[in-house]
Amino acid sequence: MSIKKKTLIIVCTCLVLLALNAAFIALLSMPTIRIKGEKTITINLNSEYKDAGYKAEYLGQNISKDVKVEGNVDTSKAGTYTITYTINKGLVDTKVTRTIVVKDLEPPLIELKGATEKYLCPGTKYQEEGYTASDNLDGDITTDVQIDNQTDQIVYTVFDKEKNKATAMRKLYYEDQEKPTITLTDGEMIQITKNQEYVDPGYNATDNCDGSIKASVKVGGMVDTSTLGTYKITYEVSDKAQNKTMVTRTVQVIEPVNGVVYLTFDDGPGQYTQRILDTLAKYNVKATFFVTNQFSKYQNMIAQEAEQGHTVAIHTLTHSWNIYNSVDSYLNDFNQMQEIVKNQTGSYTKYFRFPGGSSNTVSKKHATGIMTTLAQVMTEKGYIYYDWNVDSGDTHKNNTVSYIISNIKKYVKGDGSYIILMHDIKKNTMEALPSVISYLKGRGYTFKAIDDNTPIKHFKIAN
């Protein structure tokens, strides 16, 4: 080989090595982008997308700030989104991508109506109490719920359109866990007067599984009505599952009082008047009805009130405060009611009660001094008006049955005569009445309807 040729080979080899070296350096000096977090991310619809970040380096230097980020994620729309991270340095662009899948990840919700732990009577089947299923996207999907009826549980399953699953469970136990119920007619507290015969007012016992178990009730205790004092009567019953209930009635034997009670009912007749009449008949009690024509379809009950020995008296035809505009307007209203009473009972009545009572001050807004004048005018005409000395509270805001009963217990005590204000258009009055009567009877009170011997109770006129 000639020197010339050798030199050429060496030169060529050097050139190739140089070229390779340059390529190697170029290759080494390509920038790098590393994205933090997963390359593919699935996120919930409507959630917030936050890029986990990235780091770019070139020749050992952080050049993250030079990265161009492209693409955007609309989390309000399901779909696949791509974010591209590009850096332009060196020979070619360096590019990295991240895929973001936006989809509904939220499972639906099943809500069970009724208890999720259900105790059933042995031998019975569970009656579905209902359920609802809803999904953030699909809305109400109750009809898609699949029910798996197993012996000891019910499994409810539902999927939304994205196949997100929800389940709910209702556990079933076949055992009677509920105690029977004993109810005492006339309540847990009875007062009777000395030497009056004690007759149990009655009771009832029912069980959620066994139905009526009144026959199994064991009654214990006794009442010596010849001796004043407090006696306990016990009522005990067990259901088939041996759940036991015991209630006690307290019977108080007391000295009789020497009082008279006038039950008076205003504002009717109305829808509860019939039941009130039935109660009065059951206890053989006479009362007084201050009638109106506010509910004219019950007008014929005025005849019944009279027939059954109650006193029918006038309250007002309309129960409008405008009757207090003048003597004429009052009499106009009053006389029309008087004609209805005559029609129903065959005679006029001389007893009446002013709407709002004689001491009302609402009438002041209609005519000054009208109550004073009316009291005189009506008295001159031979009418007798009655206010009251016990308010049952049945028109008060909180006019519950127990409130009415407790008012009467509070205000009717001792000897004397009591005119009790009640309203036969109040449901709670109707419901309180049996207890009111048996309480007062037990105390020894006599019931009377208003007549000419009734002590007159008048408020002080305030207009």
Ligand SMILES: [Zn+2]
């Ligand atoms: Zn009234």
